[in-house]
Amino acid sequence: xxEEEHAQNDDDNNNNNGCRPRLRRVLELDSLTEKxxxxxxxxxxxxxxxxxQQFEQWLSEQPENVxxxxxxxxxxxxx
Numbered sequence: 001x002x003e004e005e006h007a008q009n010d011d012d013n014n015n016n017n018g019c020r021p022r023l024r025r026v027l028e029l030d031s032l033t034e035k036x037x038x039x040x041x042x043x044x045x046x047x048x049x050x051x052x053q054q055f056e057q058w059l060s061e062q063p064e065n066v067x068x069x070x071x072x073x074x075x076x077x078x079x
Contacts, residue, residue, distance in 0.1 A: 025064075031055045032071055040074075052079055 031054040039048040056079065059067070069076075 029055065029058065031058065032075070048078070055079075 031051045035047060035051070038044050052075070059069075
C-alpha cells in the first residue's frame with residue numbers, strides 16, 4: 001500500500017515553548033482514497049469494506065496514542 005509521509009519537528013517552527021520537540025506525521029494513505037463511485041452501489045461495496053479493514057489494521061499498528069484523522073463522514077460512519 002502506498003503511504004506518503006511528511007514529518008515536521010516543532011523545533012522548525014520555534015513554537016515548542018522550551019518543551020521537548022514533538023514529531024508530527026502527516027500521511028496520505030492509499031486505503032483512504034475513493035477508488036470509484038461504484039463502491040457505494042449496494043451489492044458492490046466489498047472493495048470499500050476491504051479498504052476500511054486495511055485502514056483499521058494500519059491504524060492499530062501505529063505507535064501514537066493520540067491521532068487526528070481527516071476524511072469524509074461516510075467512510076467513518078461505515079467503520
